[in-house]
Amino acid sequence: MATHKxxxxxxxxxxRMRVRDMLPQGNFEVLEAKDGIEGLDAIRGQRPNLIMLDFLLPRMSGWEVFQEIQAQPDLQHIPLVLMSGRKEEVTEKISEPFEYFEFIQKPFEQKELIEAIKAAMTKARKPRPKAVVAAAPTVAATVGAADSGEVAALKAQVAKLEAEVVQLKGQVSKILTFIKQRMK
Known part of the structure; x- marks a missing residue:
C-alpha cells in the first residue's frame, strides 16, 4: 500500500495524467482533482504529502486554494508546487521570490518536475513567521457569517473575471501576432 500521497x-x-506518468515509480499514490473545490476537499480529507496546484481552475481558483492553504497552519507545511502556463499570472498576486512553495511553468519536462518537487519539499520545511500565521484567522474571524458568503461569492466572481481577462489578453496577443505577420 502507498504511504505517500x-x-x-x-x-x-x-x-494530471502527464504528471502521474512523469513521477518516478515508488511507494506513493497519486490523487487527482479537476477543480479548486474538489482539490481543497481532497487536501482536507486525504492530507497529501505533496500538492501540485494549477493556478487557474474552475469553481474555485488556484489562487483561492493557495490562500486557504496558507491561512491554515496545519496545511501550510505540505510541500506545494504551483503550476501555470504563464508565470505573470502568479506574480500578479504573489511576489517573488516564492519563499514557501515552488513554481513550475507549463509545459514542463520530467527533470523540471522532479526538481520542483524537491525544491517544494525544502521550502515547506522553512519556519513561518508567527505574526503572519496568527493574522490570517483574525481577519477571517472579523467577517460575519452572512458577509462571508457574500465575500466568497464576490471572490469567485473576481477569480472568474480574472481568468477571462487572462484568456482575452492571450487572444489579443495572438490576433496582434497574426496581423503583424499579414502586414509583412
Missing part, C-alpha cells in the same frame, strides 16, 4: 489539482486531464 501526491495530489494533482488541474482542470486538464492531460496535465
Amino acid at each position: 501526491i495530489l494533482v489539482i488541474d482542470d486538464s486531464r492531460v496535465i
Whole structure:
C-alpha cells in the first residue's frame, strides 16, 4: 500500500495524467482533482504529502486554494508546487521570490518536475513567521457569517473575471501576432 500521497489539482486531464506518468515509480499514490473545490476537499480529507496546484481552475481558483492553504497552519507545511502556463499570472498576486512553495511553468519536462518537487519539499520545511500565521484567522474571524458568503461569492466572481481577462489578453496577443505577420 502507498504511504505517500501526491495530489494533482488541474482542470486538464492531460496535465494530471502527464504528471502521474512523469513521477518516478515508488511507494506513493497519486490523487487527482479537476477543480479548486474538489482539490481543497481532497487536501482536507486525504492530507497529501505533496500538492501540485494549477493556478487557474474552475469553481474555485488556484489562487483561492493557495490562500486557504496558507491561512491554515496545519496545511501550510505540505510541500506545494504551483503550476501555470504563464508565470505573470502568479506574480500578479504573489511576489517573488516564492519563499514557501515552488513554481513550475507549463509545459514542463520530467527533470523540471522532479526538481520542483524537491525544491517544494525544502521550502515547506522553512519556519513561518508567527505574526503572519496568527493574522490570517483574525481577519477571517472579523467577517460575519452572512458577509462571508457574500465575500466568497464576490471572490469567485473576481477569480472568474480574472481568468477571462487572462484568456482575452492571450487572444489579443495572438490576433496582434497574426496581423503583424499579414502586414509583412
